[in-house]
Amino acid sequence: MTCASKSLPNFTDCTFDGRYELTKMLGSGYYGVVYKAVDLRADPESDSRLRAIKIIKKEGRTPAELENIRREVTLHGFVSDHPSVVTVHDNIEDDKYFYIILEYIPGGDLFDQINGKQLYINNDGLLRSAFLSLIDAVEACHDLKIAHRDLKPENVLTTPDGSKVFLADFGLATTKRVSDEFGAGTSIYMAPECFNSTAGPYCTRTADIWALGVILANMISSRNPWQKAIWKDKDYTRYVNDHNYLYEMMPISKEAHAVLQRIFTINPLRRISLPKLRKAIVNLTTFFRPVDE
Incomplete structure (x- = not known):
C-alpha cells in the first residue's frame, strides 16, 4: 500500500x-x-x-x-x-x-500514550478516567444504533495528559445490529465471532465490547493478550483452555482479571453489557497487581 x-x-x-x-x-x-x-x-x-x-x-x-x-x-x-x-x-x-x-485534539492517539509513553502503567486514576470516557463514547454510539467495528488505540485520540479520550475514525461503522461481513476490523481487537463464518451472523455491538477489553488489557500492561482470537493463535487457545491465563501472563489485579473475563466471554450473548462494564470499572479498586497478590 x-x-x-x-x-x-x-x-x-x-x-x-x-x-x-x-x-x-x-x-x-x-x-x-x-x-x-x-x-x-x-x-x-x-x-x-x-x-x-x-x-x-x-x-x-x-x-x-x-x-x-x-x-x-x-x-x-x-x-x-x-x-x-x-x-x-x-x-x-x-x-x-x-x-x-x-x-483538533492536541494529545495524539491512545496508541502512543499506551506504548510510546506507557502513560497508564500503575496510574489507576488516569486509566480509569480515560477508559470510562471511551466506554461512554461507545455507549453513545450504541444508543444511536451505531457499532464502530474498528475500536483500537490508533482510532482514539486523547488530551495531552491522557485523562480523556475521543473516539474517531468511523470508516467501518454500521447501523446493522447483526452482520455477516467477516474479517472487518483490526484482527487483534476483533471478537472470535467476527472470524467464524460457520457460526453465522454476529452482533456488531457485542463485538465492540470485546474490542474494549483488548484496549483495556493494552492500557494496563502495554501488551496484547493475543494476535487473533482464533484457534491457531496459541495465546488465545491457552486463554480458552485456562481462564486464569491472562492473570498469569499480565501484571493485572484479580479485580481487573475478573472484569476482563466478563468481557472475553466466548459466547457473545453472555458478554458483559456496557452499563455493567462501566459500573465494574468505577468500583474496581486497582487495575494493577499489588505486591502481595
Missing part, C-alpha cells in the same frame, strides 16, 4: 474554502491525509479556532467506495456532539476531494 501523502499535493500553507489555513500535516494513511488547520473566521485568541482537516482523494475510487466515505461522515456526525467523540464541524466535497473538518 502507498500512503496517500505520496499521491496528493502538499497542502501546507494553503487556505481552503476561504476559511481554513492548513499549517501542518498530522498524519497520512492509505485513504487520506490529515492536516492541522486554523479557522480564520474564529476568535484569534480562542483555542477553538484550531481544526483537523481530513482530505481524501476521489480519483480511482468506485462509486460504492465514495458512498462508503459519505456514510462514514454521516454516521460520525450523528454521534459527534458527544463529549468523548471527535466533533465533525463540517464536510465539503468537490470533484477531486472530500474535506472533513474535525475538532
Whole structure:
C-alpha cells in the first residue's frame, strides 16, 4: 500500500474554502491525509479556532467506495456532539476531494500514550478516567444504533495528559445490529465471532465490547493478550483452555482479571453489557497487581 501523502499535493500553507489555513500535516494513511488547520473566521485568541482537516482523494475510487466515505461522515456526525467523540464541524466535497473538518485534539492517539509513553502503567486514576470516557463514547454510539467495528488505540485520540479520550475514525461503522461481513476490523481487537463464518451472523455491538477489553488489557500492561482470537493463535487457545491465563501472563489485579473475563466471554450473548462494564470499572479498586497478590 502507498500512503496517500505520496499521491496528493502538499497542502501546507494553503487556505481552503476561504476559511481554513492548513499549517501542518498530522498524519497520512492509505485513504487520506490529515492536516492541522486554523479557522480564520474564529476568535484569534480562542483555542477553538484550531481544526483537523481530513482530505481524501476521489480519483480511482468506485462509486460504492465514495458512498462508503459519505456514510462514514454521516454516521460520525450523528454521534459527534458527544463529549468523548471527535466533533465533525463540517464536510465539503468537490470533484477531486472530500474535506472533513474535525475538532483538533492536541494529545495524539491512545496508541502512543499506551506504548510510546506507557502513560497508564500503575496510574489507576488516569486509566480509569480515560477508559470510562471511551466506554461512554461507545455507549453513545450504541444508543444511536451505531457499532464502530474498528475500536483500537490508533482510532482514539486523547488530551495531552491522557485523562480523556475521543473516539474517531468511523470508516467501518454500521447501523446493522447483526452482520455477516467477516474479517472487518483490526484482527487483534476483533471478537472470535467476527472470524467464524460457520457460526453465522454476529452482533456488531457485542463485538465492540470485546474490542474494549483488548484496549483495556493494552492500557494496563502495554501488551496484547493475543494476535487473533482464533484457534491457531496459541495465546488465545491457552486463554480458552485456562481462564486464569491472562492473570498469569499480565501484571493485572484479580479485580481487573475478573472484569476482563466478563468481557472475553466466548459466547457473545453472555458478554458483559456496557452499563455493567462501566459500573465494574468505577468500583474496581486497582487495575494493577499489588505486591502481595
